[in-house]
Amino acid sequence: MIEQSYSATRAAARVALVTCAELPELDPDDQSLVPALAAAGITAVPAVWDDPAVDWSAFDLAVVRNTWDYPKRRSEFTAWAGSVPQLANAADVIAWNTDKRYLRQLADAGIPIVPTTWIEPGDPVHLDTGDTAAAEIVVKPAVSVGSVDTGRYRLPEQAGLATAHIERLQAAGRLVMVQPYLADVDTAGETALLFIAGRYSHAIRKGAILTGPDEGVETLYQEETITPRTPSPAEHALAERVLAALPFDRASLLYARVDLLPAASGDPVVIEVELTEPSLFLTTAADAPDRLAAAIADRLPAPRAEHPGSA
Ligand SMILES: Nc1ncnc2c1ncn2[C@@H]1O[C@H](COP(=O)(O)OP(=O)(O)O)[C@@H](O)[C@H]1O
Ligand SMILES: [Mg+2]
Numbered sequence: 001m002i003e004q005s006y007s008a009t010r011a012a013a014r015v016a017l018v019t020c021a022e023l024p025e026l027d028p029d030d031q032s033l034v035p036a037l038a039a040a041g042i043t044a045v046p047a048v049w050d051d052p053a054v055d056w057s058a059f060d061l062a063v064v065r066n067t068w069d070y071p072k073r074r075s076e077f078t079a080w081a082g083s084v085p086q087l088a089n090a091a092d093v094i095a096w097n098t099d100k101r102y103l104r105q106l107a108d109a110g111i112p113i114v115p116t117t118w119i120e121p122g123d124p125v126h127l128d129t130g131d132t133a134a135a136e137i138v139v140k141p142a143v144s145v146g147s148v149d150t151g152r153y154r155l156p157e158q159a160g161l162a163t164a165h166i167e168r169l170q171a172a173g174r175l176v177m178v179q180p181y182l183a184d185v186d187t188a189g190e191t192a193l194l195f196i197a198g199r200y201s202h203a204i205r206k207g208a209i210l211t212g213p214d215e216g217v218e219t220l221y222q223e224e225t226i227t228p229r230t231p232s233p234a235e236h237a238l239a240e241r242v243l244a245a246l247p248f249d250r251a252s253l254l255y256a257r258v259d260l261l262p263a264a265s266g267d268p269v270v271i272e273v274e275l276t277e278p279s280l281f282l283t284t285a286a287d288a289p290d291r292l293a294a295a296i297a298d299r300l301p302a303p304r305a306e307h308p309g310s311a
Helices: 033-039 071-083 091-097 102-108 159-171 233-245 288-299
Strands: 013-019 042-048 061-066 117-119 135-141 151-155 176-180 190-196 199-206 226-228 255-262 268-274
Touching (some): 033 288, 042 288, 061 288, 071 091, 102 268, 151 159, 190 233, 190 268, 199 288, 233 255, 233 268
Antiparallel strands (some): 135 151, 190 199, 199 226, 255 268
16 A cells, blocks of 8 residues: 555645556565655655646656657657656656667667667568578567567568568558567566666566467566576676766766576677666665655755654
8 A cells, every 4th residue: 555644644645646547656676765764754646747737847857767658659659758856767868768668778888689680660671581491580669668569470470470460560650670589588588787876776687478469468567577687797887888878977867777597608688778757666676666766855955844743
């Protein structure tokens, strides 16, 4: 449950934890922030990003958390971000990070990313079905959350299904990404490294998600299997390089998540960098909710009134 003690904290800072209409009470993992913020004298209130009744100027800070319904209306979302007076992460970060074209910029800076072919809405589709070994590919949109609209295809048998998926995304005006399926994810999983205020906090292993072609199911996200993980030195070093290569001061980022897959060589490569609405897996690391609450407290614009009621 969300703790809301308006009367006891009238003088305390108020922070919005920004979510979507389908999760008005926040994702359970992010609900762990509410008591952590309360312990710091901060009242946290869930707020739905596209709810016209919310007065964003009434909050000292709005923290983006579970806004997982924006991929089909990204421009509305980035315009909303630009309209919120105090937002973390900031609107320019969100504009940059909600379209995976940023991966090209990171690749140009020397960061290894999953090899990607980009297909614009008007481009002809020529899948390289390979005339030697069979291959597996992933088709996904460049504006994406939660593995929605993402599919895995065996070539050449499923080339028709893959092409249909690409054309479906193109018809919706979406930039398409085609990648080799990095099959080591099936055993090693994906590694996500979490940073709070630019400093490494914790990491998790995410099990492989894709089982086959996209079935066009309208969900907010696909189920994930998450366990704590200690990243390898190579993973840790790559995530640090990513933070250093971002076009933002890393300390200015309230949160950052770097997601890595193992390439066939065994070396980690970047699948995505999440600065917008990442699950932070706060409940997988004992101190993570308190660390994030402290970083939020640091960002509050004005000194806060005393709050004699808090322990
Ligand atoms: N090239 C790939 N190889 C293996 N698995 C992939 C690949 N691309 C995506 N996936 C799987 O699909 C999931 C979602 O893809 P991702 O690029 O992270 O998009 P989203 O932004 O929707 O999370 C990943 O967590 C991973 O399990
Ligand atoms: Mg992902």
